[in-house]
Amino acid sequence: MTVEVGQVRRWTRTEYQLLATRGVLPESEAVELIDGQLIITEGKTPSHTIAVELMADALRAVFGGGWFVRQQGPIALDEHSEPEPDVAVISGGPRDYLADHPARPALVVEVADSSLLLDRHHKGSAYARASLPDYWIVNLVERQVEVYRRPGTDAAADFGWRYLDVHIVAPGGAVTPLALPDTRIAVADLLP
Amino acid sequence: MTEYRPRQWTRREYHRLDELGVLPEDEPVELLDGQLVVAEPKGAPHATIVARVAAVLRRTLGEDWFVRQQDPIALDETSEPEPDVVVVPGADLDYFDGHPARPVLVVEVAETSLYYDRGYKGSAYARAGLSDYWIVNLVDWRIEVYRHPVSDNSAELGWRYLDVDFLTAGAAIVPLARPDVSVAVSDILPERLRPVRGSR
Numbered sequence: 327m328t329v330e331v332g333q334v335r336r337w338t339r340t341e342y343q344l345l346a347t348r349g350v351l352p353e354s355e356a357v358e359l360i361d362g363q364l365i366i367t368e369g370k371t372p373s374h375t376i377a378v379e380l381m382a383d384a385l386r387a388v389f390g391g392g393w394f395v396r397q398q399g400p401i402a403l404d405e406h407s408e409p410e411p412d413v414a415v416i417s418g419g420p421r422d423y424l425a426d427h428p429a430r431p432a433l434v435v436e437v438a439d440s441s442l443l444l445d446r447h448h449k450g451s452a453y454a455r456a457s458l459p460d461y462w463i464v465n466l467v468e469r470q471v472e473v474y475r476r477p478g479t480d481a482a483a484d485f486g487w488r489y490l491d492v493h494i495v496a497p498g499g500a501v502t503p504l505a506l507p508d509t510r511i512a513v514a515d516l517l518p
Numbered sequence: 519m520t521e522y523r524p525r526q527w528t529r530r531e532y533h534r535l536d537e538l539g540v541l542p543e544d545e546p547v548e549l550l551d552g553q554l555v556v557a558e559p560k561g562a563p564h565a566t567i568v569a570r571v572a573a574v575l576r577r578t579l580g581e582d583w584f585v586r587q588q589d590p591i592a593l594d595e596t597s598e599p600e601p602d603v604v605v606v607p608g609a610d611l612d613y614f615d616g617h618p619a620r621p622v623l624v625v626e627v628a629e630t631s632l633y634y635d636r637g638y639k640g641s642a643y644a645r646a647g648l649s650d651y652w653i654v655n656l657v658d659w660r661i662e663v664y665r666h667p668v669s670d671n672s673a674e675l676g677w678r679y680l681d682v683d684f685l686t687a688g689a690a691i692v693p694l695a696r697p698d699v700s701v702a703v704s705d706i707l708p709e710r711l712r713p714v715r716g717s718r
Contacts, residue, residue, distance in 0.1 A: 332634025334524070335547050335554040341540060350531060357525045364525035443521045448606050484521075 337361025345501060363399040368441035376463050376518040377437040378412045384516060386431070389415055396420075399517035401434070403428040403456045404431050409449060411436045412464075414513050415503065424518045432458040432505040442467060448484050449472060455487035458475070460504040464516055471513050474505065526552030529598045540602060550642055551675060554594035558631035567627045571654060571706055575605060575623075578699050581662055583622075584609050589622075592617040593646050599639065602627045602654075605695065617708045622695035624648050629656045637674050644677035650694040651679060659712045660686045661703050665694070 333439060337345075347349045348423040356367040368374060378397060381512050386396045396414045403409055414431035416423070433451055436445040440476045445463050453461050454477035461474040474489035532549045535541055546557040559563060566589060568710050576585045584606050591600045604621035606613070622642060626635045637652050643651050644667035649663040666677035685691060690700040 331556050331558050331631040333544070333556050336555055341706075344538075344540055345535075350534050350538065350540070350541070355525075360522075364524075366523040366525055448521050500707060 330395040333364065337364065338362070338405055339402065342408060346420070347439075358410050359406065359408040360448065361404075365444070365448075366441060367410070368437075368444075371439060373466055373518045374437050374439050377516065378467060380516050381413045381435050382462060384511045385415055385435075385503070387411060388503065388506055388511060393417055393505075394419055395455065396428075396431075401428045401431060402429045403452060407452055407456075409452065411435060411449075415505070430456070431458060433462070434458050435462045435464065437464045437466065439466045441498070444456050446472075451486070451488050454478070454483070454489050455485045461467050461489060462501065469497060469517055471501050471516060473501055524553060527554060527595055528552075528598055529592065529713075532598060536641065547601070548626075549596065549598045550639065553636075555634075557600070558627075558629065561629065562584075562604050564602075564627050564629055567654055567706065571603045571627065574705050575603065575625075575693075576700055577699055579605060579693070579696055583607060583611070583695070586618075586621075590617045591621060592619045592681060593642065597642060601640070605693070614717055620646070621694060623650045623652070623693055625652045625654060627656065629653045632657060636662075641675040641677050643672045644673070644679050645675050652691065654706060656707075656713070658684075659707055660684050661691060661706065687701050695701065 337394070339359065351357065356369065357364045358367050373490040382395050382397050383506060388394065393415055396416060398410045399413055399414065400408050400410050401414060410432045413435040415433040416428045416431045432437055436449060438445045444464060450461065457477050459475065465471040465472055473493040473495060477487055478487060478490040480488045495513050497514045500509050500512050527549060529549060541547055546553045546559065548557045562713065562716045572585050572587045579585070586604050586606065588600050588602055590600050591604055592598055598617070603625040604618065605623040606618040606621045614638070626639065628635045632655060640651065647667055649667070653662040655662055663683040663685060664681070666680040667677055668680045669676055672679045685703050686708070687704045690702045692700045
């Protein structure tokens with residue numbers, strides 16, 4: 327990829343990790359690396375934090391052995407991206423990822439309060455490009471869960487990809503992880 | 519409402535990156551408005567004309583002015599660009615304790631960076647109130663003179679230069695800092711070196 331003068335410099339994951347270990351990026355700072363850019367992430371308000379915990383608990387209940395649920399941990403999405411989704415379901419166990427962070431979670435969930443546009447259009451496009459099969463947004467503003475599936479190309483999307491299927495589920499309904507088609511999680515249980 | 523907010527880098531953090539050697543040598547970057555931006559690479563035409571501009575300015579402006587090449591200027595808290603040539607009052611040692619902040623003249627030599635030098639960078643320089651900004655345009659073989667910074671919401675950083683002049687061979691520029699001297703465009707961009715269309 328040719329680098330254009332005047333463009334913001336893109337960081338690689340390796341460089342990003344170096345910034346963290348050398349203390350250039352303070353620990354307390356909430357940033358994520360998406361497509362080479364350091365993006366400021368959503369703040370941890372009480373409702374955001376609770377929604378993350380409710381989701382993690384619900385997913386741990388339906389996903390048994392053979393999977394683990396990670397909260398706000400790094401995902402090795404691509405050479406220039408290392409997001410920290412609010413909740414991710416990953417196959418295997420934590421020790422399987424000693425060499426490097428997991429790359430392809432079976433399910434990624436973002437809780438959105440102020441970050442709705444970021445989660446839908448920017449992160450959504452990045453996750454679609456990485457072919458993550460199942461992406462949910464817990465939309466705290468409109469009190470619904472948005473289910474995104476079937477990544478496909480779209481020139482208008484931030485990274486040329488987006489999820490072609492979007493399904494909105496209101497508090498009366500339920501969501502089912504793609505990996506566990508026989509389960510259901512009531513949306514009412516996921517909202518603070 | 520914008521989709522996302524990029525992390526803003528401060529000048530101090532930028533210096534730290536330099537100290538740690540995190541940024542590769544062969545990828546010139548500069549800090550502008552909190553972002554690390556890819557700078558123009560140093561090809562032969564670019565390097566030659568930068569040297570030329572500096573030599574012409576030194577000869578023309580005389581002893582009371584110091585001409586710096588591709589060294590940082592401390593534009594603001596989150597900006598430390600390295601303009602190709604700047605003119606500051608005094609002498610080299612005057613800037614031992616800190617980079618200059620407000621050069622009286624800034625010159626950028628542009629080949630691939632024309633769009634960026636006119637737009638984003640121009641807006642940053644205008645916002646900082648730099649009164650005399652020249653772009654030596656190697657593509658069209660002319661010097662563009664930008665003056666009179668004004669606020670303008672449609673500009674990248676909310677400021678731009680109101681007066682813009684494109685000058686070619688035969689024309690001369692009078693630096694705002696020294697209205698008694700002039701710089702001939704053809705001294706910096708000799709006609710014999712003008713690129714033939716499609717040759718580069």
